[in-house]
Amino acid sequence: MRIATWNVNSIRSRIDRVADWLERSDVDAVALQETKCRDDQFPEDRFAALGYEVTHQGFSQWNGVAIVSRVGLVDVEVGFPGQPGYGDPIVDEARAIGATCGDVRLWSLYVPNGREVGHEHYAYKLDWLERLRQAASGWLAADPHAQVALTGDWNIAPQDEDVWDMAAFDGHTHVSEAEREVFRAVIDSGFSDVVRPFTPGPGVYTYWDYQRLRFAKREGMRIDFVLASQPLAARVTDAMIDRQERKGKGPSDHAPVIVTVS
DNA sequence: ATGGTCGGTGGCCGA
Numbered sequence: 534m535r536i537a538t539w540n541v542n543s544i545r546s547r548i549d550r551v552a553d554w555l556e557r558s559d560v561d562a563v564a565l566q567e568t569k570c571r572d573d574q575f576p577e578d579r580f581a582a583l584g585y586e587v588t589h590q591g592f593s594q595w596n597g598v599a600i601v602s603r604v605g606l607v608d609v610e611v612g613f614p615g616q617p618g619y620g621d622p623i624v625d626e627a628r629a630i631g632a633t634c635g636d637v638r639l640w641s642l643y644v645p646n647g648r649e650v651g652h653e654h655y656a657y658k659l660d661w662l663e664r665l666r667q668a669a670s671g672w673l674a675a676d677p678h679a680q681v682a683l684t685g686d687w688n689i690a691p692q693d694e695d696v697w698d699m700a701a702f703d704g705h706t707h708v709s710e711a712e713r714e715v716f717r718a719v720i721d722s723g724f725s726d727v728v729r730p731f732t733p734g735p736g737v738y739t740y741w742d743y744q745r746l747r748f749a750k751r752e753g754m755r756i757d758f759v760l761a762s763q764p765l766a767a768r769v770t771d772a773m774i775d776r777q778e779r780k781g782k783g784p785s786d787h788a789p790v791i792v793t794v795s
Numbered sequence: 796a797t798g799g800t801c802g803g804t805g806g807c808c809g810a
Contacts, residue, residue, distance in 0.1 A: 542810085543802050567810085569802065594803045646810065688810095742810085743800040786801075786810085 538684035564641030568597030642685030
């Protein structure tokens with residue numbers, strides 16, 4: 534079984550590329566982020582034509598998460614228990630959706646960006662991650678054999694080598710100690726990054742800003758992760774970051790991350 | 796050269 538995660542930066546503008554990629558990638562279940570559409574705008578028929586079921590949560594042009602699967606898609610959970618909202622008034626955001634695909638409990642997560650250290654959105658990001666950690670920790674406590682994959686755009690570069698130049702990020706989000714601390718706390722709750730062992734750095738990234746020729750200059754960030762519960766991690770036989778998908782006409786600014794599970 | 800690009804939108808905001 535092959536599972537993947539991909540921040541597509543608008544599913545409507547990317548659908549042709551995503552469909553082409555699905556056809557040749559032999560991926561069974563994909564978590565998508567930043568679909569940037571409402572449920573009724575999601576191009577479900579394009580996935581159905583390729584033999585994939587879809588579940589999606591999207592309210593507007595912001596955020597939006599989906600799971601696409603050809604190995605079953607059951608027990609859909611929109612949002613995780615305790616997931617915070619944002620804004621004034623506080624409203625729910627489409628940033629998390631879970632489903633069981635095959636025997637894997639797959640989560641598509643779009644962690645809040647944070648905007649600036651000290652910003653209201655930054656506090657929201659930290660709270661969101663801590664709440665996620667609490668929920669995920671609870672799932673493992675309830676079932677030590679749970680096959681859980683927390684996948685998505687985490688908007689955190691956990692190590693210095695996960696950005697091309699730490700000096701460029703001095704004082705910015707994604708690299709702050711508070712963000713790294715809560716990311717480590719998720720790991721310490723019983724998950725592991727199952728991609729890194731197969732894609733060692735430095736200089737290995739999943740995201741490259743559209744601006745300033747970042748991709749051509751190999752100046753990226755590693756912010757998209759597949760964190761697997763230990764029982765699932767033990768089954769992982771391969772992983773890759775499909776950076777080919779960052780090339781060509783009309784790419785997302787993120788590459789898909791693919792994991793092979795025995 | 797202190798910007799540079801995308802996406803969705805609607806006459807900017809978010810990334």
